[in-house]
Amino acid sequence: MTAPEKGRWYWFKNWLHYHWLYLIVAAVVLWVGISWLANALHWGETLPDYQIAYVGKSSLPEDTARAIESAFAQYGEDLNGDGAVCVRLNQYVSDTEDKENASTYALAAQMQFLSDMNAEESYFLLLDDPAHFQLDYQALANWDGTPPGDSDYTAAGKTVCWADCPALAEADLGTYQTTVLGTTVTGENAELVENLYLGRRAFYEDAKAEKAARAREGAERLWQNLTKGANP
The missing domain is CATH 1.20.5 (Single alpha-helices involved in coiled-coils or other helix-helix interfaces)
Known part of the structure; x- marks a missing residue:
């Protein structure tokens, strides 16, 4: 068989x-x-049309960060043509609850911010202490967009307080909710941002690529929209 x-x-x-x-x-x-x-x-990723570098001692709650992004997006435009106006807030925070490694965290935040500046990611700067920031980085542009002089380490005339910027002060930012030491804390986003200062980064060289030039031009238009009626 x-x-x-x-x-x-x-x-x-x-x-x-x-x-x-x-x-x-x-x-x-x-x-x-x-x-x-x-x-x-x-x-599958929505790329940001604009980026903001928040440099401060304490991190902002996620709800506050999203509210800031939405406030900027209202006055922005779709620069990359993906059909959406997207703003991204990058946080570079020096303080930490881990006191033993505080200096390490501060150095890491500094390195991350410098990498951001080198890559020209963030055009807008949101600061809790502009004077200290300018002493550290000399990265704030003058009000007219020109870079500061070699010996200019002052923040005077380079930033505007959020509360003094009509377009931002009038934005409905809503509330935030976060957890602090195991306790849920709720508050108004406006209270967290009203004393922050808005500035823009200084460019010491012309854009080397057409894409970078267009990004700068688009960010400049948003800057004018946000600061209309504001005085440094």
């Missing part, structure tokens, strides 16, 4: 029995490669 012919399913199971590990490794490598490529090309 002739043995029945073994079908394709039999041969596939036999092959899989000896090669399943290779399939898993190949799948993992493929997944890692696709993930890396997606991150590199920003697939």
Whole structure:
């Protein structure tokens, strides 16, 4: 009697029995490669049209950060053509509850901010202490957008208080909710931002690429919209 012919399913199971590990490794490598490529090309990510660098001692609650982004977006435009006006607030905070490693956290925040400036990510600066900031970085532009002189480490005439900026002061920022030492705290976002200062970063060189030039021009238009009627 002739043995029945073994079908394709039999041969596939036999092959899989000896090669399943290779399939898993190949799948993992493929997944890692696709993930890396997606991150590199920003697939599925809404890229910001504008970025704000908040430099302060204490971090802002997430609700407050989102409210600030929305306030800016109301006066912005879709610079990258993706159909949405997106603003991103980047926080660089020096203080931490971990007192033993406070200097390390402060240095890390400083390095992150300098990397932001080098990459020209954030055009707008939101500060709790402009005078101290300018002494540290000399990164604030003059009110007319020109960079400060070599010996100019003052913040005078370079920023405007949030409360003195009509477009921002009139924004409905809503409330925030955060947890402090295990206790839920609720408050008004306006109370957290009214004493912050808005400035813009100084550029010491012309934009080297057309895309960067367009980004600067778009940010300049938003700056004019936000500061209309405000005096430094």
